[in-house]
Amino acid sequence: MNAHHKHELPLHTPSTASLGTAAAIAMIAWLAIAAQTDLTAARTLARGMSVVDGLARFSSYLTNLTVLLTALCFTCIATRTRMPLVRCFRQPTVVTAVVVYIVFVGLAYNALLRWLWMPSGYRALVNESLHTVVPALAVLYWVLFVPRFHLSLRQCILWLVYPLLYLFITLWRGSESDFYPYWFINVSELGYERVLLNSTMLVAGFIVLMSVFLVINHRREDLRVPEPEVESNDSGNA
Numbered sequence: 706m707n708a709h710h711k712h713e714l715p716l717h718t719p720s721t722a723s724l725g726t727a728a729a730i731a732m733i734a735w736l737a738i739a740a741q742t743d744l745t746a747a748r749t750l751a752r753g754m755s756v757v758d759g760l761a762r763f764s765s766y767l768t769n770l771t772v773l774l775t776a777l778c779f780t781c782i783a784t785r786t787r788m789p790l791v792r793c794f795r796q797p798t799v800v801t802a803v804v805v806y807i808v809f810v811g812l813a814y815n816a817l818l819r820w821l822w823m824p825s826g827y828r829a830l831v832n833e834s835l836h837t838v839v840p841a842l843a844v845l846y847w848v849l850f851v852p853r854f855h856l857s858l859r860q861c862i863l864w865l866v867y868p869l870l871y872l873f874i875t876l877w878r879g880s881e882s883d884f885y886p887y888w889f890i891n892v893s894e895l896g897y898e899r900v901l902l903n904s905t906m907l908v909a910g911f912i913v914l915m916s917v918f919l920v921i922n923h924r925r926e927d928l929r930v931p932e933p934e935v936e937s938n939d940s941g942n943a
Contacts, residue, residue, distance in 0.1 A: 778800060
């Protein structure tokens with residue numbers, strides 16, 4: 706049981722493919738979020754708003770926050786630093802939570818928001834990187850390189866903190882500024898009753914997605930390989 710909790714990524718003998726994939730995801734995520742930051746700043750300045758207002762708008766979107774989180778997580782996986790924060794982001798349970806978050810963002814965008822606008826050129830490239838490329842690559846990495854893990858009920862509940870905290874803060878900020886980043890949580894237009902219903906459905910959808918990942922994790926083969934120390938001990942006992 707303890708081995709599950711102490712194990713971290715990359716594997717103790719990481720393949721070039723695993724490190725290369727993690728580095729590619731991190732690079733694409735960082736470039737996409739940097740480009741999105743530039744676009745948001747330019748758009749807010751063009752509307753006569755300040756840079757601080759632009760940063761506030763940028764941080765109000767779940768996509769931006771989650772891609773930033775994904776970039777940080779996969780940067781930690783691709784590096785071999787032993788800092789506590791870096792090691793935290795290498796834990797299979799943490800990596801899986803981040804992957805679930807970014808996949809949820811991608812699914813929500815393509816199901817609820819894609820039809821609202823049709824960007825072209827550079828904006829389209831940034832948009833697809835944020836909502837399609839990064840989520841798809843994160844899933845690919847999870848399938849290929851994240852080992853099977855044990856997840857406690859407490860950890861399951863902790864996975865919900867991020868989306869619920871985002872929802873609470875967004876609704877609070879919206880009540881102060883009358884700005885809501887997404888139409889389905891726009892209290893000004895829909896009212897609290899409808900927004901509460903929409904929010905409940907979104908949280909339920911997140912729980913379903915989380916459950917899918919956990920079921921796959923439970924049924925998959927253990928990708929871990931024996932630690933060298935274990936191998937030597939076994940050989941001595943034999």
